[in-house]
Amino acid sequence: MSETYDIVIVGAGTAGLSAAIYAARSGKSVMVFEQMSYGGQIVNTPEVANYPGIASISGFDFAQGLYDQATGLGAKVGFESVLSAHKKEDGFIVKTDGGEYEAGALILATGAKNRPLGMEHEEEWVGAGVSYCATCDGAFFKDREVAVAGGGNTALEDAIFLSEYCSRVYLIHRRNELRGEKHLQDVLRGRENVEFVLNVAMKELRGRDGLEEVVVTDKETGEDRVIPVAGLFVAIGQMPENGRFANLVNLDDKGYIVAGEDCRTAAGGVFAAGDCRTKEVRQLTTAAADGAVAALAACAYLRE
């Protein structure tokens, strides 16, 4: 006989754990499945300074606090990958790589993962010069030349961080204009060791034992440019991973679960919370808010 929970939550990031806190406090039995480690993307952030009521906290400590709070309230966190979920007469069957579970309601809080550049053999360069976490790996490139790919806030913050101790930082972006905050752009423009390489497409990564060169193509002239760098930090946004739930819910063309601010999906009893949902603003606060909304909606669904 499979284990049964009132609410099964997929993903132990900020949205999933916030949902677990609200569901557990509502007296529901809760299982949160996580395939990697709890906390989600915020773990990569050294300092969170925009969460209301908390002036400054590390992403790790924030994640640890969420986890301790949720488990302290009685929610279980199982480190298993959810493979599929199916509707049955009075609830759902959730299959993981560890077993089969039954749930009265489902909250999908699968988050998003770093978007890769999409270059051939990209994964082979990870650990050999290509990184998705500047704060983790920047120190290995002290006094060396590096590049950052991207034009949003994360890319700009990474470039500022790296410019503190790398000899040169190239900010490579596919558009002519940067998307990130003007304040961050101004800081970068003031740094002598930062060069903007705009309106280019990534063409090739080259090097023998590790990364030595990045080749980009100018979108206007079509000319290639070879940029000599030992490190390339990729910060071109996130992408969702919801394909395994396409049988239950609707996904938009980018793969996000279609749901409004009420977190309700096309399927009764299935709720989507956090970055995995179609929404405008993907921040810690909106993830936490979704967690609360989805959990209370799931509780209401179970009462019906």
Add this chain to the structure above:
Amino acid sequence: MAVVEVTSENFDEVVGKSDVPVLLDFWAGWCGPCKMLSPIVDAVSEEETGIRVGKVNVDGQEELAARFNISSIPCLILFKNGEEAGRSVGMIPKQKVLELVRS
């Protein structure tokens, strides 16, 4: 078995002369994913009796990090007879750590 703090001073003693495979966890205090992986590595060291597990804080052990071309952490390296026999970069779930040490 207890997890050993590995430095360039004791590397040969702990890894080079070991007659069992050694799993080294390269980490740093500034790296969130490293802190997430750390308890998983601890759990593996408890369960897998046939290996030794060591941790290298790259913040202070730059020489060891450079010797093994570490440019991304967390990084796990499995040593057999003092030689690198397997490597994994980034946060991975426990099952993948087990696969690495059993490889």
